[in-house]
Amino acid sequence: MFIIGELINGMYVNIGAAIKEHNKKEIQKCALEQIASGADALDINCGPASKQPLEDMPWLVETVQEVTDKILCLDSSKPKVIAAGLAAAKNKTLINSTTADAEKMDLLIPLAKQYKSKLIGITISAKGIPQNKDQRLELAATIVASCAEKEFPIEDLYLDPIVLPVNVAQAQMKDILESIHEFKIISDPSPKTTLGLSNVSQGTSVRSLINRTFLTMAVANGLDSAILDPLDKELMDALITAELILNKNIYCDSYLDAYRKK
């Protein structure tokens, strides 16, 4: 499982303040903690409060890559902010994200190619959020087709089915999980799959339990990657155990420690 740590995000109070005050230490601490807990990549998002994302994004990129060479997941809905992050990045990158809208894909896919970046495609469009599995698949196919047409390597594409809060869209959960499996058979080579996990528990009272239950089910459906909070130890334990049950690692009594030693 390719784990993207979600905590460097300006919407969190400590990170928002650190961005504002240019407090490198706070950001770097957050980066290293996530890596120590198993993050393979770090999401970087200036947050909605950032007034100058074009400057904040490169500053965050530079700050984080001072302490790690892990992949940076540049998270913004504005292609210009992503471009500014890519230009500053020495580490490998993952663009988070393009939608299935032509005007976004026409900007971001060439940008991903130019910087040899991986790319997350979320199955959403200007028409709104998909309401069922078929709409998700249609949007996914649109993204895959656009990548193929622009000769972007499909194995570097991560499709995100868009996770909705369980208390908002309970009827859609099964469709979301099944989409993960079906995205994989859109093309050969297969695209990869990812999702922003925490959204599933947004507004609920038992967030951690819902997160880890959903993640376990998503892993069983073939999920390749997730954007999550790696500091949630129970979540990580559930993930490691789910992968164990799928025979991805060999069991031993200390399999949790063994996984973390990797």
Next chain:
Amino acid sequence: METPLVLEKWPGIISTVTIGAKKEEGGTCLNPVKIGGQNTLPLLFKEGNTPNKPVVALEVWDIPPQDWTEELMSVYGKALNDPFAWAEKCVNEYKAQALCLRLQGTHPDFGNKSPAEAAKFVSAFLSKIKVPLVIIGSGDDAQDNRVIPACSEAAKGERCLIGSATQDNYKTFVASVLADGHSIIAESPIDINIAKQLNILISDMGLSLERIVINPTIGALGYGLEYAYSIMERARLAALSGDKTLASPFICFVGQEAWRAKEAKADGEQGIIWETITATSLIQSGADLLVMRHPSAAQKVTQYIDNLFNK
């Protein structure tokens, strides 16, 4: 049109373990051997690097063996009564690259030699015999826990391979090996889960995974060989896929198992074949160090290794 080879690229690599230390490294060994270091499955030379050939070590005991078959007794003859003569015969006559010294005489039922006696013997052995050395106890846990620390200390700096640590008895072994600069044999009962767990337990004590050699425990031809084979293959696949806790070379006690088979006991020539086939099969599943008994079988296996590797 030529069909292209399908080549896997693995992210993992088996650790390299050196046995024996030269004079400049603080030991007295003339030709240390290296095992492991490959980043591909056995014998797939086009797929990755296999820097070290499997090594054959002949077994030498500190006392004359009681339960060896007629064939084994007669091939070594009187030398069995003198471990030094036995070892010299292995090195000079049979060109053994390495030896495995079994301290059977320390077993409560077979002489009950004291730790001090055993340590003195190991010192004398090292001063006479200059090939890389595997040292193993008698298999009696309580006695091994007293004998192995003494012998490990006596061999300090020689970078021996010392065994055998098991899941229920590893702490004393690890502490000694750690203090005296050796590597350790981690033995599991044909069980990949325990092999992995034991490697973790050992590395948790501070001995790096690069100083562990796995004894997966094997069965001879007709006695579970294929079971051992599949366990070794599965461990190797996991290691090459990136599981560092299983990325250790394998030591296989081929002679011990092969000569227990009734087919080997029945007829000497058949015994040699039994030991040879057991060894060559295990080489194909990833064995890195083969501890053998009959010099003719060892010679055939060495020849087999040379034929495979010197293409």
